Amino acid sequence: MNSSPVFEWLATELEGATSLSRQEARGTVRIALREVGLTVEGVARRPMCFVLDRVLPDILRSRGVQDSVTLCSHLARRLDAASLAPQRESPEHVFARLGGDLPSRH
Amino acid sequence: MVLPLLGLVATGLFSVVACVAGLHLLVMAWRSRRAPELWMGLSLTLMLVGNALVVAALEGLPPGPAARSLALWGEAGLALGFVCDVLFNRRVFRPDTWWATGIVLIVSVGLVGAVVVEGLWLRAEPPSAALVAARVGLRELSYGWATAEALRYFGLMRRRTRYGLADPVVTNRFFLWGISSSLGMVVIACFGVATLLGFRGEVADLLMFVGSLLGLPAASLVWLTFFAPASYRRFLRRHSATDRGAASP
Numbered sequence: 007m008n009s010s011p012v013f014e015w016l017a018t019e020l021e022g023a024t025s026l027s028r029q030e031a032r033g034t035v036r037i038a039l040r041e042v043g044l045t046v047e048g049v050a051r052r053p054m055c056f057v058l059d060r061v062l063p064d065i066l067r068s069r070g071v072q073d074s075v076t077l078c079s080h081l082a083r084r085l086d087a088a089s090l091a092p093q094r095e096s097p098e099h100v101f102a103r104l105g106g107d108l109p110s111r112h
Numbered sequence: 113m114v115l116p117l118l119g120l121v122a123t124g125l126f127s128v129v130a131c132v133a134g135l136h137l138l139v140m141a142w143r144s145r146r147a148p149e150l151w152m153g154l155s156l157t158l159m160l161v162g163n164a165l166v167v168a169a170l171e172g173l174p175p176g177p178a179a180r181s182l183a184l185w186g187e188a189g190l191a192l193g194f195v196c197d198v199l200f201n202r203r204v205f206r207p208d209t210w211w212a213t214g215i216v217l218i219v220s221v222g223l224v225g226a227v228v229v230e231g232l233w234l235r236a237e238p239p240s241a242a243l244v245a246a247r248v249g250l251r252e253l254s255y256g257w258a259t260a261e262a263l264r265y266f267g268l269m270r271r272r273t274r275y276g277l278a279d280p281v282v283t284n285r286f287f288l289w290g291i292s293s294s295l296g297m298v299v300i301a302c303f304g305v306a307t308l309l310g311f312r313g314e315v316a317d318l319l320m321f322v323g324s325l326l327g328l329p330a331a332s333l334v335w336l337t338f339f340a341p342a343s344y345r346r347f348l349r350r351h352s353a354t355d356r357g358a359a360s361p
Contacts, residue, residue, distance in 0.1 A: 008208045043271025043278075047208075053277050060275070097265050100148045100204050101289070102282045104137070105338055 009046045011090040012054045013039070019081055024071050034069060038062045048096040051085060058082040119324030126327030126334075127164070130156050133338045151200035155193050156334075162189025170311070184231050187247075191223035194254045201254075205261040215257060222250045241308055248304030255296045262290030273352055280352035281345045285337055292333035299323045299330070 013035060021031040036046055038061045044053055058078040066074035102108045137153030140146075165186030173179035198219045206212035226247050230239050239247075266286035272278035302323030309316040336344060 041271075042275045043268040045268065053272075056275065056277060094207065097204050097261075097286075098269065098278065098282060101285045102279065103144075103146075104140075104149065104152065105282065105285050105340060107279065107282060 008094075010049050010093055012049050012051055012085070012093070013046050015088055015090055016054060016058075016081065016085065019084070023077060023081070024066070026069065026071070030069070034065055035062070038065050048094075048098070050093055050096070051090070055082045055085060058085065119321045119327075122327035122331075123324045124327075126331040127160055129331040129335050130160050133334050134160060136338060147203050148200060151196045151203060155196035155200060157193075158189045158196060159193030162186045162191075162193055165189060184227065187230065188224075188227045190251075191227050194223055194251055195220045197254050197258060201257050201261055205265070215253065219250050219254050222246065226250075244304065244307050248300060248307075251300045251304075252297055255293045255300065258293040259290050259297065262286050262293060266290055274355070280348045281340065283352075284348050285340075288333045288337040292330050292337065295326050295330045295333070299326050302326075 017028070017032045017035050020026060020035065021028050024031070026034065035057075038057050039046060039049055041061055042053075042057060044057065049057075058081055063074040063078045066077065071077065099108065134153050134156030137149045138157065141149035141153050163186065166183050167186075169179045169183035169186060173182060195216075198216045202212040202216050226243055230243060263286070266283065269278045269283035269286055273280050273283050302319040306316040306319040306323070309319075311320070
């Protein structure tokens with residue numbers, strides 16, 4: 007299954023900014039997403055910023071990453087400005103539209 | 113007398129709701145040019161038309177070639193409806209997975225193939241038990257998959273809602289869709305067994321009654337899924353806010 011561009015971006019950044027390996031970085035982000043019910047395939051920019059703010063700092067600290075709060079807020083700012091590939095439509099978005107909770111036009 | 117009438121009312125109510133929902137989705141699809149609306153709208157509409165033709169063949173015509181032919185057209189409509197249902201599931205929940213493509217192929221080839229086999233080779237005969245069982249199995253696969261995906265996603269959305277990351281109304285929509293699909297599975301099982309029994313005897317009558325009666329909750333669920341009234345939305349949002357308030361320190 008294809009992971010979202012937001013997930014790929016954060017995992018790569020985390021790998022570069024910490025001593026975590028590629029697999030460890032991806033696994034850490036995956037665990038953080040699971041905790042709040044998000045998926046690797048569908049996570050978008052704004053929910054990922056929430057994860058960076060509220061969930062990831064504690065998980066990174068438990069993995070021995072120094073000053074995880076500062077690192078995560080720095081990554082959240084960069085994610086906000088990053089240019090990423092367009093996201094595939096999530097089931098949440100489709101079901102919102104089907105019930106009339108989102109505009110049906112592009 | 114009362115029980116068959118009750119079943120008829122339930123089936124009629126479900127048909128009206130499914131028809132309105134299906135046409136509503138097709139209008140949405142026409143305006144937005146998006147696939148999920150198209151697949152779900154076609155699925156509801158085709159199944160409704162197919163079901164109406166099968167019922168008309170069984171109840172309205174004397175047994176014979178005309179009834180068989182009408183029933184076959186009904187089965188074709190139902191088959192295409194289920195194909196649209198699995199296409200919706202694949203497009204929305206599993207766009208990149210090989211096994212989802214596999215399910216779409218199995219259901220499409222199986223159900224359309226069953227209609228072709230019945231139409232070409234069994235024209236004068238009632239369908240064999242093996243053919244009916246295969247058809248029921250593939251329909252159960254289709255609705256079983258829809259149920260599993262909707263309820264799995266409901267679980268994820270519930271967790272998101274706790275953190276304020278999802279709209280409780282949309283979260284509830286996954287639940288409603290999952291439960292209505294699971295009711296569909298029970299209805300398919302009831303009518304499948306009744307068909308295998310040749311629609312004769314007390315057991316077949318009871319199964320037909322139960323299957324028809326389930327149209328009542330199914331109609332309510334489909335209505336709430338697509339046309340949830342403002343009061344219901346307010347109730348869900350208020351309930352969710354209370355939950356979040358109680359959970360936070």
